Amino acid sequence: MKVDKSRWHRDLLGNLCNIKRGGSPRPIQKFLTDAPDGINWIKIGDAGDSKFISSCKEKIIPEGVSKSRFVHKGDFLLSNSMSFGRPYILNVDGCIHDGWLVLEQPKQFDKSYLYYLLGSAPMYEKFAQKAQGAVVNNLNIDRVASVEIIYPPLDIQQAIAAELDAVQAMIDGYKAQLEDLDALAQSIFLDMFGDPVSNPKGWEKGSLNKYASIGTGATPSRKIVSYYEGDIPWVKSTEVHNSYIWETQEHITKEAIDNSNCSIYLPDTILVAMYGQGKTRGQVGLLRIKAATNQACAAIQCKDSLNPTFCYWHFQMCYEANRELGNGTNQKNMNLTIVGNIKFIIPPLSLQQEFAFKIESIEKQKELICKQLEDAKTMMAERMQYYFS
Secondary structure (H helix, E strand, C coil), X not given: CCCCHXXXXXXXXXXXXXXXXXXCCCXXXXXXECCCCCEXXXXXXXXXXCCEECCCCXXXXXXXXXXXXXXXXXXXXXXXXXXXXXXXXECCCEEECCCEEEEECCCCCCHHHHHHHXXXXXXXXXXXXXXXXXXCCECCHHHHHCCEEEECCHXXXXXXXXXXXXXXXXXXXXXXXXXXXXXXXXXXXXXXXXXXXXXXXCCCEEEHHHCEEEECCXXXXXXXXXXXXXXXXXXXXXXXXXXXXXXXXXXXXXXXXXXXXXXXXXXXXXXXXXXXXXXXXXXXXXXXXXXXXXXXXXXXXXXXXXXXXXXXXXXXXXHHHHHCCCEXXXXXXXXXXXXXXXXXXXXXXXXXXXXXXXXXXHHHHHHHHHHHHHHHHHHHHHHHHHHHC
């Protein structure tokens, strides 16, 4: 849809929205409750990929409301620190901590339009400029209020939102198809082998280091810029997220390999994230290319009795159990010894290969859907750039 931006209005966000900051009763542990009359305690962790926050994992006692900020269904939340500038629409009432700003919606905005506007790349760039200068980049009421936006009449807003909603529905549909295929792969694994942790089928078990060689990588010196101007793919743990690895964000040179502890690993090497933020630790990837890795990844090369595809899915099926094996007080990190000592079930190789054949068919379907998903994401980015720049 083409638009004439000469008809659009221009104003500061603070003149259009009543912006307030959340608050946290302290110590928060004294205010948490499981009681039926508890108040929803809305945290960053309650937000997902959806535009809506519809449920909360925790509640606080009513006495905590006066020490926090009560928000209502239909209000907009904006994260103000760390991953700042991410908008959400509330589908519940509750209280928010000081990691949130609430934008009480003015009548001149369509809800979906405002969501897409606040989440657009041009708007993020404006937020990022305002957030600079602190030790940790963050937003506050004044910084958000001083951001200038342009916006069309309500009927144009609704038409733009409808178009973007349609593209988002395509994206969500492709993601759902990928989730269904992953669920199918998991059900095939369980049907053929059972739960690898409890091992109800009584397969032979042994430490992984008996059936595979295990190594890691390194980070070449960032001070030597030329090291990162090569053509050798270099995998970071943040790129290991339960998927095949066909490409990497960064590439290094042979000189970087020679002057660090990096090694080049072959396709069918399994990479395990040994540490990292959030869900990263314990996630796994299967190399489809030759690549080096950083030191946060364990690189597993299977011996003859262990099929790489089976090994890759074994790690996925044991994700939660493997995460608990880590060492550390603040954050449980894994290391090569821990990874090597992980217990694996070892069914007959012919059965592992039969499983790998079935999975390869699923992965071919996923590859086609991933291409469609990337095309839809590109379309969304282009339309949002057009409407909100």
